[in-house]
Amino acid sequence: MNKYYFPAVFFSFLLIIWEILVNLLRIEVxxxxxxxxxxxxxxxxxxxxxxxxxxxxxxxxxxxxxxxVFGFLLAVTxxxxxxxxxxxxxxxxxxxxxxxxxxxPLLVIWFGFGISAKLILIAVVCFFPVAxxxxxxxxxxxxxxxxxxxxxxxxxxxxxxxxxxPASLPYFFSGLRISAAYAVxxxxxxxxxxxxxxxxxxxxxxxxxxxxxxxxxIIIFISFLSLILIRLIDVLGRNxxxxxxxxxDDEKNR
Amino acid sequence: xxxAVLKVQSVTKIFTNSDKPRLKVLDGVSLDLxxxxxxxxxxxxxxxxxxLLDCIAGLTGIDQGLIKLESDSIVDVTGKVSYMMxxxxxxxxxxxxxxxxxxxxxxxxxxPAEKITALAKLFxxxxxxxxxxxxMSGGMRQRASLLRAYxxxxxxxxxxxxxxxxxxxxxxxxxxxxxxxxxxxxxxILLVTHDIDEALYLSDRIYVMSAGPxxxxxxxxxxxxxxxxxxxxxTSEYASLKLKLxxxxxx
Numbered sequence: 123m124n125k126y127y128f129p130a131v132f133f134s135f136l137l138i139i140w141e142i143l144v145n146l147l148r149i150e151v152x153x154x155x156x157x158x159x160x161x162x163x164x165x166x167x168x169x170x171x172x173x174x175x176x177x178x179x180x181x182x183x184x185x186x187x188x189x190x191v192f193g194f195l196l197a198v199t200x201x202x203x204x205x206x207x208x209x210x211x212x213x214x215x216x217x218x219x220x221x222x223x224x225x226x227p228l229l230v231i232w233f234g235f236g237i238s239a240k241l242i243l244i245a246v247v248c249f250f251p252v253a254x255x256x257x258x259x260x261x262x263x264x265x266x267x268x269x270x271x272x273x274x275x276x277x278x279x280x281x282x283x284x285x286x287x288p289a290s291l292p293y294f295f296s297g298l299r300i301s302a303a304y305a306v307x308x309x310x311x312x313x314x315x316x317x318x319x320x321x322x323x324x325x326x327x328x329x330x331x332x333x334x335x336x337x338x339x340i341i342i343f344i345s346f347l348s349l350i351l352i353r354l355i356d357v358l359g360r361n362x363x364x365x366x367x368x369x370x371d372d373e374k375n376r
Numbered sequence: 377x378x379x380a381v382l383k384v385q386s387v388t389k390i391f392t393n394s395d396k397p398r399l400k401v402l403d404g405v406s407l408d409l410x411x412x413x414x415x416x417x418x419x420x421x422x423x424x425x426x427x428l429l430d431c432i433a434g435l436t437g438i439d440q441g442l443i444k445l446e447s448d449s450i451v452d453v454t455g456k457v458s459y460m461m462x463x464x465x466x467x468x469x470x471x472x473x474x475x476x477x478x479x480x481x482x483x484x485x486x487x488p489a490e491k492i493t494a495l496a497k498l499f500x501x502x503x504x505x506x507x508x509x510x511x512m513s514g515g516m517r518q519r520a521s522l523l524r525a526y527x528x529x530x531x532x533x534x535x536x537x538x539x540x541x542x543x544x545x546x547x548x549x550x551x552x553x554x555x556x557x558x559x560x561x562x563x564x565i566l567l568v569t570h571d572i573d574e575a576l577y578l579s580d581r582i583y584v585m586s587a588g589p590x591x592x593x594x595x596x597x598x599x600x601x602x603x604x605x606x607x608x609x610x611t612s613e614y615a616s617l618k619l620k621l622x623x624x625x626x627x
Contacts, residue, residue, distance in 0.1 A: 266465045273433045274482040274528065275455020284482065288469040365469045369510050 155335035163335035170324060171343055178309045178321040179347065181237060185244025186305040190298060192245060193252030201260045201286065214253065222247050222308070226315045235316040244308045248301040252294065259293025260286045292366045295359040302355050306348045380408040381564050382532050387441035389427055401427045403589035409532065412562045416575035416582040420625060424590030425568040426462065429534045433459040445532065457532040458525040462540065464517035466509035472520055473505040479528035492527060498557065499523045515546045535567045539574060551577055559603050572621050576614065584624045594624050
């Protein structure tokens with residue numbers, strides 16, 4: 123039996139209770155819409171959702187890519203320079219105590235309300251999980267494998283390319299997964315600070331006009347986008363590091 | 377008398393670690409390896425056998441002494457001898473073929489595909505070249521490690537407990553097979569093991585090491601004629617040699 127079976131049944135049950143209670147207690151639609159109303163809202167505001175999704179998704183993906191590249195390069199640089207690592211790594215950890223959203227007004231001052239401020243914010247949020255995981259992955263490489271390549275006369279670069287980099291990729295992908303979830307979320311929130319288009323703006327507008335059914339529809343849609351993005355990254359991972367998943371699957375079946 | 381291909385002279389190795397006391401691991405170790413010879417080094421666990429091989433392979437420096445390949449010093453120089461480590465070390469992200477050609481990949485050398493294919497056949501691995509390490513048995517990985525060490529084409533092959541992790545039957549088979557390969561290819565091999573039978577079975581000479589710090593305490597000639605079959609294991613000469621070694625190791 124599929125592992126989603128029980129959660130799906132339970133969730134459907136909750137939805138039915140919700141529907142019945144809302145109708146029974148005559149709760150106003152602006153306060154809590156019934157699930158059927160939310161589905162209807164999807165149908166009615168489909169074109170609006172699509173219109174705003176393009177912007178949000180572009181921000182999220184572009185910011186994610188920028189953050190990932192930056193995080194990757196940072197981890198690699200730390201790998202090649204101990205001094206750089208000693209200087210930067212503690213600062214990097216401390217920087218994470220700053221709630222990213224409080225930086226947003228600063229970015230608006232420097233870069234305005236356009237897309238660039240949002241891209242920078244998303245990139246700043248996304249680079250961290252990638253950088254930290256990647257760094258750990260590079261350090262996790264099996265000592266025996268390092269010894270092997272070294273004994274064959276391998277240079278530092280060869281050791282990096284043949285052992286450390288492949289060993290770090292599973293870590294990289296688990297970092298990327300976290301970053302992908304952050305990317306969509308950050309894109310939406312960054313739009314609250316100021317934007318002319320995007321799901322975040324649509325969300326705020328719907329909320330302010332008490333179109334609660336649409337608010338629900340947007341929330342569900344945003345979650346759905348995040349899931350799709352994470353799923354895409356998993357597929358990418360399975361294709362890029364098949365050996366890792368082969369070992370994982372092996373362990374699961376044991 | 378043939379010239380030694382590998383010469384280790386009074387090598388002393390001290391581990392210095394800031395938070396631990398200095399530890400002398402090797403104390404004036406000297407040994408020779410002639411061309412086409414199999415030489416065993418046996419001793420109790422933690423007597424510095426693996427460290428000795430690490431020093432010869434250039435993976436770690438030494439504090440005193442000389443290590444020479446032909447006439448060149450190979451102290452702190454990697455890539456001059458083949459080294460098969462204790463565990464069957466394979467890159468899990470490379471299939472068998474890619475693992476075997478690693479010595480070429482590491483040094484950016486063109487891969488002699490036909491030679492590799494022929495050797496894979498000899499080593500009984502030709503059907504598994506596209507498999508990944510996780511999909512192979514321990515015995516296969518062991519043979520693959522050996523093949524990789526062999527294709528690197530160095531004169532001297534260092535083996536660190538090459539068959540230690542295998543079960544008795546597989547080990548017996550692989551020892552057989554290994555001698556067979558050696559008979560055909562005539563490599564110069566320095567073999568480190570804690571298994572007396574393995575050492576006697578394979579070696580022309582055996583050095584006995586004592587523990588803490590590692591010293592060579594005896595050198596024993598093993599003159600069973602080659603090619604060796606199982607028969608010599610049943611001789612009284614074998615038994616007395618084994619007893620002698622046991623006593624030496626036990627101190």
